[in-house]
Amino acid sequence: MKQQNLKTWFKSGSPWVWMTAGGVSISVIMTIGLLTLIAVRGLAHFWPADVLEAEYRVPGQEARVLAGELVEAEEVPRARLADSGLPVDVNGGEFMTRELFKVGNRELYGADFSWVVKEWLENSRKPSNLVVLERREWGNFYGYLLGVKESGRVVAEGDAAWNELQARIERANELHGQVAHLEQKEIGQINYALERLRLKTRSLELAGKLDAVAQADLDAERAQWDARYKELEAKLVALQQEFNRDSMLVRSVDGRELEVSLGKVVRAYQPNAMGTADKLGFYGSKLWEFVSDEPREANTEGGIFPAIFGTVLMTLIMAVIVTPFGVIAAVYLREYAKQGALTRIIRIAVNNLAGVPAIVYGVFGLGFFVYVLGGSIDRLFFPEAAPAPTFGTPGLLWASLTLAILTLPVVIVATEEGLARIPRALREGSLALGATKAETLWKVVIPMASPAMMTGLILAVARAAGEVAPLMLVGVVKLAPALPLDGNYPYLHLDQKIMHLGFHIYDVGFQSPNVEAARPLVYATALLLVLVIVLLNMSAVYIRNHLREKYKALDH
Template identity: 60%
Template sequence: MRSWIKSGSPWVWLTSGGVSLALLAVLGLLCLIGWRGLSYFWPAPVYQWQLQDDNGAISTLIGERYDREQVPLETVTEAGINFAVDGDVVERFLVKTGNREYVPLDFRWVWQPQVLSEAAPTSLAVIERRQNGNFYGEIVQLQYNGSRYQDDFIGQWLPKAVAYANELVGKAEAMQRHEIGSLNYQLEQLRLARLGEPDSEQQRQLERQFKALEQQYQQQESKLFKLRSQASRDHLLVRDMRGELVRINLADVVQIHFPNAMSFTDKLKHWGGNVVEFVSAEPREANTEGGVFPAIFGTVFMVLLMAVVVMPFGVLAAVYLHEYAGKGWLTRFIRIAVINLAGVPSIVYGVFGLGFFVYVLGGSIDSLFYSEALPNPTFGTPGVLWSALTLAILTLPVVIVSTEEGLARIPNSVRHGSLALGATKAETLWRLVLPMASPAIMTGLILAVARAAGEVAPLMLVGVVKLAPQLPVDGNFPFIHLERKFMHLGFHIYDVGFQSPNVEAARPLVYATSMLLVTVIVGLNMTAIGVRNHLRRRYRHLDS
C-alpha cells in the first residue's frame, strides 16, 4: 500500500476523478440549459378550468400550466387559507393566463382544491400577438377580404388570412427600415451639410436636393400608411375566459395555433418554426417576446472587430518582447505589467474605455470632423467601435502571453540556421518563426474570443443597449457604422433575467438565450480551432 502511494497512482486517479466530475458538471449544466431553453418553444397544451373560490363563486380560467408544487398544509393554514384535504400537503400550479388587457396578471397560482373541472378543448386557440403577449380563447368569427367566416370555414381561411396580414406587415416594416430609413439618413446628412455651408450656390443645390428627398419621403410615407391600412382591414372575434367577445386585428397577430388539436408532427414543425423565429426575428415586448437576431449580430460583429484589433497589436508586442527587447529590468517590468493586466476586473476596463475612448478620443473626433452635428455626438458616445477597442485591451494580455510562449518553444537553432543562410532577421521572423508560432497565436485568439464574447460589465458602459433601433451594418454609405450602439446576448440575458417586469414570462428566455450564447461562443471557437489545425498541418514540415 505504501509503495502504491509513493508511486503517485492515487494522485493520478484523484486528478482524473476531479476532471471527470468537472466535465460531468459542465455537461449537466449545458444539458439543463439546452432542455429548459428548447422546451420553451414546444407548443404546450391549453387547459380550461372551472374554479370555485371561498365565497362559492364559480369562474372559468384558460391558460397554460407552467409549474406545480406541493405546499405543506400547515403553511397554507398559517396563511389564512383553509382547505378540507386528505394528507399533509396541498398542490397548487402556476397558470399563464395571457389576455393582458383584461386579466390583472399574466401568471397566477391556482390551488388544486379550488378546481371543479379540467378540460383541454381542441377549439382553444393560442394567438401570439405583436403587443400584449398571447391571447387565449375560442375563435368565433373571422372577417377576411370583406367576408365573414364561422364554424368550419374558419379553419379553412384562417391560415390564409394570417399569412396575408403578416405579408403586409412585413412589407410595411421592410419599407420603414429600408426605403424610409435610407431617406431619413440622407435627409439628416443633407441637413448637416447645409449647416456647414455658407450662403452660396452649393447651399442652394443642397436645398434643392433636400426638397426632392422630402417629396420622395412623403410618397413612401403614403405607401406605408396604405399598407398599414390594408393590413388592419381584417380581424377576429374571440371568446375569452370571461365569456365576452374580443376583437383582435389580424395586423397585430404573429401566428395562431391550436395546441390541443395538433399531432406530434405538427408540434414538431411548430417547434422548429419557433426556434427559427427566435434566431431570426427582432425582440418585442421589452425583450420578453420575439427573437434575438440583433443581439446575435451585435455579439458576433463586436467579437470579430475586437479580434481584428487585438491580433496585430498582441502579436507585435509579443514579437518585440521576445525577439527584440533586451533582458533588462524594463522588459521584466513590462512582462509583469502584462501578466497583472490579465487580473484587472473587467468593469475597470469599461470605466477606462468610457473615459478615454468615448470622452477623449470620440470627443476629439467629433470636434475635428463632425462639428456641424454638435452638441449631438457622433463618435463621442458609446458605440460598437469603443466596445471592441475596450475588449481588445482586456484580452490583449492573453494574446501576448500565448504568442510569447509559442515563440519561446521554437529552438534558437532554427533562427541561427536561417540567419546563416543569409536571411535577415525580419525575413526569418516573417517566413519561419511566425508560421511555426501560428498555432500558439490562434490559441491566444481562441482564449480572447471566449472571454470577450461572454463579457457584459464593460460593455454596459461603452456601447451595449437594451434595444438598438438599427444594426451597425446597413445599406447606407459607408455601410459599416462603427459609431452605433448595439445589442449583445450577454446583456440580453442580464436584462431579461433581472430587469424584466414579468419575471415568470422572462425566465424561459434566459435559458434559451444562454444556450444561444454558448452556441455562438462554441461556434467562434470551433472556427478558430479549425484554422489553428489547418496552420499546424500546413507548417508541420518546418518543425522537422
C-alpha cells in the same frame, strides 16, 4: 507488507493521477449537466403545450373558469397557503399542490400568469377548438374563435372561420413585412440621407462656404428626397390601411367577447388539436423565429437576431484589433527587447492585467475611449453635429476596443510562449543563409508561432464573447433593432449602439417587467450564447490545426 505496498503506491504517484482524473471527470459531468439543464429548460419553451380548461372553485367563493398552459407545479405546506390569505383547512394533509398557469389575456386579467391550488380545480378538460393567439403586443390570448371580419363586416363564422383566419393572418404577416421594410429600409434611407444633408449644410455654414449656389444645390437635393418621401409615405398609408383591414371575434373562457385586429396577431393555433407532426413543424418555426427575428414585448417575445449579430460582429472587430497589437507586443518582448529587470517587470504587469476585473476596463473605456478620444474626434471631424455626439458616446467601436484591451494580455502571453518554443537553430540557420533578422522573423518565426497566436485568439474570443459588465458602459443597450451594418454609407456604423447576447440575458432575467414569461428565454439565450462562442472557437481551432499541420515539418 500491506503498509509497504501502500507506501510504494503513494510514491508511484498513482493516487494523484486518479485524483486528477476524478476531478476532470467531475468537471466534465457538471459541465454537461449544466448545458443539459439550460438546453432542456430553454428549448422546451418553444414546444406548443396543451391548454387546460377547468373550473377553479375556491371554498366560499363562486367558481370561475380558467384556461392556460401549465408551467410548473410545487408542493406547498397548508400553513403557508393559509398565511397568504387562502381559505385552506389547516387540519387536512400537510401539503397541497400549487400550480402556475400561463393564462394570457392580459387586457382582461391584468397578468399573464396565475397560481392556483390543484385540489380546487374541477372538470379539467382540453378542448380541441380552444385557440391560442400569439400577438405582437399584450402577450397570448386564450379563448374561442367566433368569426372573422373584413372592414367591420363578418365574412366567416363557425367551422369555416378557422381556415379563413389562417389565410388572412398569413396575408397580414406579409403586409407587416412590407410595412417594416418600407419604414426601416426605404424611408430609413431617406431619413439618413436628409440627416447627412443637414450636416453637410451645417459644415458649409461653419466653414463660411454656404453661398447662394451651394444653398441652391442643397435645396434641390433636399427637394428630391422630400418628393421621394411623400411617395413612400402615401404607399405606407395605403399598406397600413390594408394591414389593419381584417379582424377576428373571440370569446374568452369566462364568456367575455372582444375584437382583435389581425395586424396584431403573429399566429393562431389550436395546440389541443395538433398531432406530433404538426407540433414538430410549429416547434421548428418558433426556433427559426427565435434566431432570425427581432425582439418584442420588452424582449420577452420574438427573436434575438440583433443580439446575435451584435455579439458576433463586435467579437470579430475585437479579434481584428487585438491580434496585431498582441503579436507585435509579444514579438518585441521576445525578439527585440533586452532581457533584463525591466522586461521582467513588463511581463509581470501583463500577467497581472489578465486578472483585473472586467468592470475596471469598462470604466477605462468609458473615460478614455468615449469621453477623451471620442470627444476629440467629434471636435476635430464632426463639429457640424454638435452638440449631439457622434463618437463621443458609447458605441460599437468603443465596445470592441474595450474588449481588445481586456483580452490583450491573453494574446501576448500565448504568442510569447509560442515564440519561446521555436528552436534557436532555425533562426541561426535562416541568418546563416543570408536572411535579415526581419526576414527571419516574418518568414520563419511568425509562421511557426501562428498556432500559438491562434490559441491566444481562441482564449480571447472565449472571454470577450461572454463579457457583460464593461459593455454596459461602452456601447451595449437593451434594445437596438437597427443593425450597425446596412446599405447606408459608410455601411459599417462603428458609432452605433448594439445588442449583445450576454447583456440580453441579464436584461431579460433581472430587468424584465414580466419575470415568469422571461425566465425560459434566459435559458434559451444562454444556450445560444454558448453555441455562438463554441462556433467562433471551433473556427479558430480549425485554422490553428491547419497552421500547425502546415508548419509541422519545420519543427523537425
